[in-house]
Amino acid sequence: MSVFEHPEFDSHEHVAFFHDSATGLKAIIAIHNTNLGPSLGGCRMWPYLNSAEALTDVLRLSKGMTYKAAMANLQQGGGKSVIIGDPRQHKNEAFMQAMGRFVESFNGQYVTAEDSGITVADLQAVATQTQHVAGTHALYNVLGETPTGNPAPSTAYGVFVGLKQTVKHVLNSNLNGVKVAIQGMGHVGYRLAKQLHEEGAELYVADIFPEGLAKAEQEFGAKIVAPEDILSLPVDVIAPCAMGSAINDESLPDIRAKIIAGAANNQLAREELGQALHQRGICYAPDYVINAGGIIDIYHQKKSDSSDDALRAHIDQIGDTLSEVYQRAEEQSLATNIIANRIAEERFSK
Template sequence: MSVFDHPEFDKHEHVAFCHDEASGLKAIIAIHNTNLGPSLGGCRMWPYLNSAEALTDVLRLSKGMTYKAAMANLKQGGGKSVIIGDPRKHKTEDMMKAMGRFVESLNGRYITAEDSGISVENLQAMATQSSHIAGTSAQYNALGETPTGNPAPSTAYGVFVGLKATVQHVLKSDLNGVKVAIQGMGHVGYRLAKQLHAEGAKLYVADIYPEGLAKAEAELGATIVAPEEILTLPLDVIAPCAMGSSINDESLPDIQAKIIAGAANNQLARESLGTALKEKGIVYAPDYVINAGGIIDIYHQKLDDSSDDAMRAHIAKIGETLVEVYERAEAENRATNLVANQIAEERFTTQG
C-alpha cells in the first residue's frame, strides 16, 4: 500500500523512513502541517508488531500534534517520529545518535522531543548529531520543581486542570470523592494520580508494568485493577494515559463512566466514536486539547522572556478551552471531538 493510500494519511506534507543497519534503527518521521510554524512532536519507541502498525501510529500522532498546537495557540506545526523496537531491550546510544542524524536530515522542518520509551538522556545523545532536538534542558517548570527537560510534569498538570474543569462542568462537583480510573501509571499517569489524590479523588489504576501500580497503592491508596477491566468500572471518570485507541468498538459497550479525560494520544480508534460516546451520554475531553501541557512546556523553554508562572498560566488555560468546546458542542448538538477539530482547522488551515 502506498503511503498516499493509507487510511490515516491526511494531507501530510512529508513522511520519511530511515534504516540504519549499524545501529539497528528503524524509524519513521511524519510531518503533517507546518502552516503555523515548524513541526514539533515527540519521538516514541515502541515494540510495534510491524512497520505497518508503526506507520499508522506516526500518521495519527503527527496529525494530532497539528491540532494540539493550534488549540494551544502555539505558532508550531505538527509532526511525530517513531522508532520500532522495545525500549527496554533494543535501545542503544548509537541508535539514538542515528535517530539524531535522521532528524537533522530534514533541516529543521521537524523538531523532536520526548515521548514514550525515550528519556532526556536519549535526547541528549540525539542532540550530538542534530540541532533540532528539544527537551534536552530546561529553564522553567510549571510546578516549581527543578527543570529537567522532561515535559511529563506539564502534561500531567494540564490533564489534571482539564479533568478538574470537566468534572466541574459535567458533575457540578469538585474532585473530592470523585472516582477516577487511570489506565497507565507511567511518568504522566502517576503524576496525574498524585494531583487527583491531593484533591480527594478515589483512584483505580492499571498498567502492564507493575512498578507504578505498587507505588500508587502504597502512597496514594489506589486500588489496582486488571488492565482488561479498567475501562469497565462503574466510576465517574476514565483517564486513558497509555497507548492510543483504547476507546474502540470492543471497549465502548462496557464503558460506564460519565467522563473520559486522559493523557493518551488518539484515544478514539476512529473519529465517529466521539458521536457514539455522545449518544451514550459520556463527555469526552478531546485528547489533543487536554494533553497539550507537554507541547506548551517545550514551547516556553525556547522563550527567554517566559517564567514558571507564565508557563503554568498557559497550561491552566486548557481547562477554559475544554469548557469552550463543551459549550459549543452542547449548543450545536455535536460530538466534542468534532467541535474541537473544527476549531483547530479554522486556525491552522490559514497560513500563520
C-alpha cells in the same frame, strides 16, 4: 498499499522511512502540516508488531500534533517520529545518534522531543547530531520539581486542569470523592494520580508494568485493577494515560463512566466513536486539547523570559478551551472531538 492510500493519511506534507544498518535503527518521521510554523512532536519508541502498525501510529500522532499546537495557540506545526523496537532492550547511544542524523535530514522542518520510551538522556544523544531537538534541558517546572527537560509534569498538570474543569461541567462538583480510573502509571499517569489524590479523588489504577502501580497503592491509596478491567469500572471518570485507541468498538459498550479525560494520544480508535460517546451521554475531553501541557512546556523552555508562573498560566488555559468546546458541542448537538477539530482547523488552515 502506499502511504497515500493509507486510511490515516490526511494530506501529510512529508513522510520518511529510515534504516541504519550499523545500529539496527528503524524509524519513521511524519510531518502533517507546517502552516503555523515548523513541525514539532515527540519521538516514540515502541515494539510495534510491524512497520504497518508503526506507520499508522506516526500518521495519527503527527496529525494530532497539528491540532494540538493550534488549540494551544502556538505558532508550530505538527510532526512526530516513531522508532520500532523495545526501549528497554534495543537502544544505546549510537542508536539514538543515528536517530539524530535522521532528524537532521529534515533541515529544521521537524523538531523532535520526548515521548513514550524515550528519555532526556536519549535526546541528548540525538542532539549530538542535530540542533533540532527540544527537551534536552529546562528552566521551568509547574509542579515544583527540578526542571530536567521532561515535559511529563506539564502534561500531567494540563490533564489535571482539564479533568477538573470537565468534572465541574458534567457533575457540577469538585474532585473530592470523585472516582477516577487511570489507565497507565507512567511519568504522566503517576503525576496525575498524585494531583488527584491531593484533591480527594478516589483512584483506581492499571498498567502492564508493576512499578508505578505499587507506588500509587502505597502513596495514594489507589486500588490496583487488571488492565482488561480498568475501562469498565463503575467510576465517574476514565483517564486513559497509556497507548492510543483505548476507546474502541470493543471497549465502548462496557464504559460506565460519564467522563473520559486522559493524557493518551489518539484515544478514539476512529473519529466516529466521538459521536457514539456523545449519544451515550459520555463527555469526552478531546485528547489533543487536554494533553497539550507538554507541547506548551517545550514552547516555554525555549524562552529565556518565561517563568514557572507563565508556564502554569498558559497551561491553565486548557480548562477555558475545553469549556468553549463543551459549550459549542451542546449548542450544536455534536461530539466534542468534531467541535475541537473544527476550531483547530479554523486556526491552522490557509
